[in-house]
Amino acid sequence: MTSRHLLWSALGAAAILILIGGGWLWSLPPAPSVTPPLPIAQAERDATIAALKPPKRQRPLIAIIGINDATETTDYLMPYGILKRADVADVVTLATKPGPVTLFPVLKVEPQATTAEFDAQHPDGADYVIVPAMSRDDDPAALQWIRNQAARGAIVVGVCAGAKVVGDAGLLHGKRATTHWYSVKEIRGKHPTLRYVEDRRFVVDDRVATTTGISASMPISLTLIEAIAGRDKARAVGRDIGLPDWDARHESDEFTFTRPFALTAIGNTAAFWARERLGIELKDGVDEVSLALAADAWSRTYRSRAVTFAATADARQSRGGLRIHPEQVASDWPAERLLPSVADRRPADVLDETLHAITARYGARTTDFVAMQMEYPRNRAAQ
Known part of the structure; x- marks a missing residue:
């Protein structure tokens, strides 16, 4: 490790x-000290869904990137499992190198392709790139691949401390964002133009989404399903996984x-x-x-x-x-x-x-x- x-x-x-x-x-x-957040205004909900609409394909292509030596377990597997269950997009797990991905704190999985193989198969890039927390925020291969995907029009989603990886890729300059509670001070220090948003489990700003800690990958996955296939489909998947209702509210305190x-x-x-x-x-x-x-x-x-x-x-x-x-x-x-x-x-x-x-x-x-x-x-x- x-x-x-x-x-x-x-x-x-x-x-x-x-x-x-x-x-x-x-x-x-x-x-x-907890102060319950106010309900999400309908205009904010609508804006979030609009910002996450598929940018390229009618049936989107979603890539989840990991580095082989340590990528967070739930950040990597939960979006994959929920989005595959919904069957509204093509979803693929990637690694920067050949071989298995060792997940932290537990599990080892075989990615379905390397980033190089993905690029050869899809030169126009993904519709969405999901970035989990990783053992290092500055892996050169991961950062360059994320930058390239963003340049090709992908919506980039930093899950949990994956927001720090997105930040190191240069994609959070001047943007509204969030991350795992433990990483807020660090990410604000490294990226002083970032505008941290409290009391939201996920935030979307100009083709970049970020979430709070690990469990937030569940509501952001359902929100992606809603943006792709509508609220009824997202609710059906939510019921199927045991989350019949959700929104972006979060008691940051x-x-x-x-x-x-x-x-x-x-x-x-x-x-x-x-x-x-x-x-x-x-x-x-x-x-x-x-x-x-x-x-x-x-x-x-x-x-x-x-x-x-x-x-x-x-x-x-x-x-x-x-x-x-x-x-x-x-x-x-x-x-x-x-x-x-x-x-x-x-x-x-x-x-x-x-x-x-x-x-x-x-x-x-x-x-x-x-x-x-x-x-x-x-x-x-x-x-």
């Missing part, structure tokens, strides 16, 4: 250093670095002797969105890591046609550390059920810690 290890692997160690260093920890707020967040990072990191490897059996036909949400959440507790296993080392094919590699070859897993199957469960329900299970296993503070990392508004499951 390279450089930052995508933020969270270093957070616990950093929090311990803060504790040792003294009083800064106790200056953190004990809890966020709910997500901030608080004392309980830091103390949970410290405590869970310090309890390294109690860390668990929890098994998820990997089967053909698995819903990649449900798998991503469950595996991602369990791997962010600092008490556990989800491990996919299968009886053979052969990659399994997901519901949407992706090849996912099992991490461990095993015919079974100890019952006390075996996670429930995600089969036949709606993805949004899987996330809620996983958070409830984390509470039962590790307590409510760990659940809040995970939800904060995923920027998931737990008090509004329909958002």
Whole structure:
């Protein structure tokens, strides 16, 4: 795993250093102060949908780019799975180099093409390019490819801290934007002309869209479906995945670095002797969105890591046609550390059920810690 290890692997160690260093920890707020955002005006909704209309094809082409050594699990898989389920566009996962993409914090998948292969097949470029969070924001191959796609007329969507990659590609100059709550200060410092927008899970400005943290890839995917195929189609897909209603509202004040967040990072990191490897059996036909949400959440507790296993080392094919590699070859897993199957469960329900299970296993503070990392508004499951 390279450089930052995508933020969270270093957070616990950093929090311990803060504790040792003294009083800064106790200056953190004990809890966020939340002011519910106002409803989205119809004119704003209409403008968002209009800005996301397919720029080229009647049936759009959507490319999701990743770098091979570390791309965020849910950012990469959730837009793919939801958009494939809708069947209103051609969707392809890419990597900058040949070979599998190692996702963070868990899973390894085979991309369907490299960026070079995509360019050879589609010299006129994609209609939409989705940019997840990556282990580095300045990968030269990824940045150049994103710039080229934007120049060819693609709408670029930076999911979560993928907004930082979009910014480093030079596409956020003077634009309204958002990102994961932890990255707001950094992105505003690097891109001083960017106009940060509070209380929105996603923002669209002049062919560039950005979202808040990981879980926001669900409503932005449904909003893309609405822009492509209409509100009724988006609602049907939303019901199918367990999100019957959504909009861009977001309580930004709910997500901030608080004392309980830091103390949970410290405590869970310090309890390294109690860390668990929890098994998820990997089967053909698995819903990649449900798998991503469950595996991602369990791997962010600092008490556990989800491990996919299968009886053979052969990659399994997901519901949407992706090849996912099992991490461990095993015919079974100890019952006390075996996670429930995600089969036949709606993805949004899987996330809620996983958070409830984390509470039962590790307590409510760990659940809040995970939800904060995923920027998931737990008090509004329909958002």
